[in-house]
Amino acid sequence: MNFILDHYNYWITIILMMAGFYIVISANNLVKKIVGLNVFQVSVFLLYITMGKVSGGTAPIVVDGATQYSNPLPHVLILTAIVVGVATTAVGLALIVRIKGAYGTVEENEFKDQDDAI
Amino acid sequence: MAELINLVLLAMLALTALRIIFLKDLFAVIMLFGIFSFLSALIFINLDAVDVAFTEASVGAGISTVLMLGTLALTGRKEKANSHSSFLPLVVVCITGAALIYGTLDMPDFGDPDNPVHQHVAPRYIEESPKEVGLPxxxxxxxxxxxxxxxxxxxxxxxxxxxxxxxxxxxxxxxxxxxxxxxxxxxxxxxxxxxxxxxxxxxxxxxxxxxxxxxxxxxxxxxxxxxxxxxxxxxxxxxxxxxxxxxxxxxxxxxxxxxxxxxxxxxxxxxxxxxxxxxxxxxxxxxxxxxxxxxxxxxxxxxxxxxxxxxxxxxxxxxxxxxxxx
Known part of the structure; x- marks a missing residue:
């Protein structure tokens, strides 16, 4: 039982990562691929935050009476990664809007066919 | 109690992610993604990462969802039927997932204060930063x-x-x-x-x-x-x-x-x-x-x-x- 509890967070992380990976490689629709990339990204965030947690610790803000704090370093890395993540997602979505304008579709197989026809 | 909340929330997160795979209605996919972000923010609070939870709730569930809906308004809300088979991606994902799960068996125990991550740099930040920088x-x-x-x-x-x-x-x-x-x-x-x-x-x-x-x-x-x-x-x-x-x-x-x-x-x-x-x-x-x-x-x-x-x-x-x- 203890073995399961000790690794549960890592396993969920990997399930999320694989769900995101599956969406990215199997979906035809580009918007769905972006959602898949974001799911993948959240799984990486979760892995870092899981590693930063200390049992019996509290959030890394100094309070009287607290002796054990969780590790602040992964929090800093992930906080900035989230904001950079949304900025890059916006670039991806802007590319999709332009692809829709140029090809009239956002389904991967359809605009590939158009490319082949040319 | 915190462990129990952790177990339930993580299970809900995994179920949401798996549901996203099979939905064809992209509007529902994006709404589910918003829920997914909120759930992950809750998990971050539970894992003591309050700043990260704050960012995830405002960025992931807020701005990302709005931008995706804006794109959807231009590209249409239905995903078309997938023409190629989903067998090969499934095999690739299962093999990669199995290898990664095998890898986690060597990972340090969740929440152990003696884990390698907590040995280097972090103690300095925790002990010295209130004195050196002066912020709680x-x-x-x-x-x-x-x-x-x-x-x-x-x-x-x-x-x-x-x-x-x-x-x-x-x-x-x-x-x-x-x-x-x-x-x-x-x-x-x-x-x-x-x-x-x-x-x-x-x-x-x-x-x-x-x-x-x-x-x-x-x-x-x-x-x-x-x-x-x-x-x-x-x-x-x-x-x-x-x-x-x-x-x-x-x-x-x-x-x-x-x-x-x-x-x-x-x-x-x-x-x-x-x-x-x-x-x-x-x-x-x-x-x-x-x-x-x-x-x-x-x-x-x-x-x-x-x-x-x-x-x-x-x-x-x-x-x-x-x-x-x-």
């Missing part, structure tokens, strides 16, 4: 002071993303005649509620900005929350009205001013005889210097993030407005 929130100390150079890089990346989006999608001002068409004119309840809520959101953003040194929060979160207030205004009252409040040109100036403000703090500390972004030299007392430095660079971060998020929203929604008129 260690995440802000590390973000703005110890790793200030890194954070400057992140702000520049956000700024670069704005340039990339603007080079792909242009923001166009609409004529007066179109102004009456956009916005949600007939929804009086939304109008009244939005008018009540928007000032409170902006007030909260300012609180998060300036209280970030002492509690969870900071420039990244405050910028996003303030942008959310104006996005709400643009959605309810129409894009032309939002342009009248803050124009696109002014936003570009703000976005670059934030980055320059951040970098100029670094140059000022060099002028005072320290290293780049060495706040100790800014004022006569090292601790006072740290305080000034962190407040100013957090302000720079907040301004840039606010301007970038709002202009990206403008870029997407002016595309939508144009296609509606066509």
């Amino acid at each position: 929130n260690m995440v802000t100390s590390v973000l703005a002071s110890y790793r200030g150079f890194d954070t400057l890089g992140e702000v520049v990346v956000v700024f670069a993303a704005l340039i990339a989006v603007l080079s792909l999608l242009s923001i166009r001002k609409e004529t007066e005649q179109d102004a009456s068409e956009s916005g949600l004119k007939s929804h009086h309840v939304l109008h009244v509620v939005a008018k009540l809520v928007i000032p409170l959101i902006i007030l909260f953003a300012l609180y998060v900005q300036f209280h970030g040194d002492f509690g969870p929060g900071g420039g990244f979160q405050a910028g996003v929350i303030a942008a959310a207030a104006l996005i709400l205004y643009a959605l309810v009252f129409g894009l032309p009205n939002a342009f009248a409040v803050i124009g696109a040109k002014f936003l570009y100036c703000m976005a670059s001013a934030g980055v320059l403000l951040y970098a100029s703090v670094g140059l000022f500390s060099m002028y005072k005889g320290g290293n780049f972004l060495d706040y100790n030299k800014i004022a006569a007392e090292p601790l006072a210097g740290q305080h000034y430095g962190i407040i100013i660079i957090e302000l720079g971060v907040g301004i840039t993030v606010f301007a970038v998020m709002l202009s990206i929203f403008y870029a997407f929604s002016s595309q939508t407005a144009r296609s509606n008129i066509k």
Whole structure:
């Protein structure tokens, strides 16, 4: 039982990562691929935050009476990664809007066919 | 109790992710993604990462979802049937997943204080940062002071993303005649509620900005929350009205001013005889210097993030407005 509890967070992380990976490689629709990339990204965030947690610790803000704090370093890395993540997602979505304008579709197989026809 | 909450929330997160795979209605996919982000924010709170949870709730569930819906308005909401078989991707994913799960067996136990991550650098941040930087929130100390150079890089990346989006999608001002068409004119309840809520959101953003040194929060979160207030205004009252409040040109100036403000703090500390972004030299007392430095660079971060998020929203929604008129 203890073995399961000790690794549960890592396993969920990997399930999320694989769900995101599956969406990215199997979906035809580009918007769905972006959602898949974001799911993948959240799984990486979760892995870092899981590693930063200390049992019996509290959030890394100094309070009287607290002796054990969780590790602040992964929090800093992930906080900035989230904001950079949304900025890059916006670039991806802007590319999709332009692809829709140029090809009239956002389904991967359809605009590939158009490319082949040319 | 915390462990139990952790177990349940993580299971819900995995179920949401698995549901996203099979849904064909993209509107539902994006709504589920918003739920997914909120659930992950809750898990981050449970794992003591309050600052991260704050950011994920405002960025992941807020801005990302709005941008994805904006794209969906242009590309259509139904995903077409998949032509090629899903057998090969499934095999690849299963093999990779099995290998990674095998890898986790060697991972250190969850939450053990003796884990390798907690041995190096972190003890120094936890023990010394309240004395060296003088702030109770260690995440802000590390973000703005110890790793200030890194954070400057992140702000520049956000700024670069704005340039990339603007080079792909242009923001166009609409004529007066179109102004009456956009916005949600007939929804009086939304109008009244939005008018009540928007000032409170902006007030909260300012609180998060300036209280970030002492509690969870900071420039990244405050910028996003303030942008959310104006996005709400643009959605309810129409894009032309939002342009009248803050124009696109002014936003570009703000976005670059934030980055320059951040970098100029670094140059000022060099002028005072320290290293780049060495706040100790800014004022006569090292601790006072740290305080000034962190407040100013957090302000720079907040301004840039606010301007970038709002202009990206403008870029997407002016595309939508144009296609509606066509």
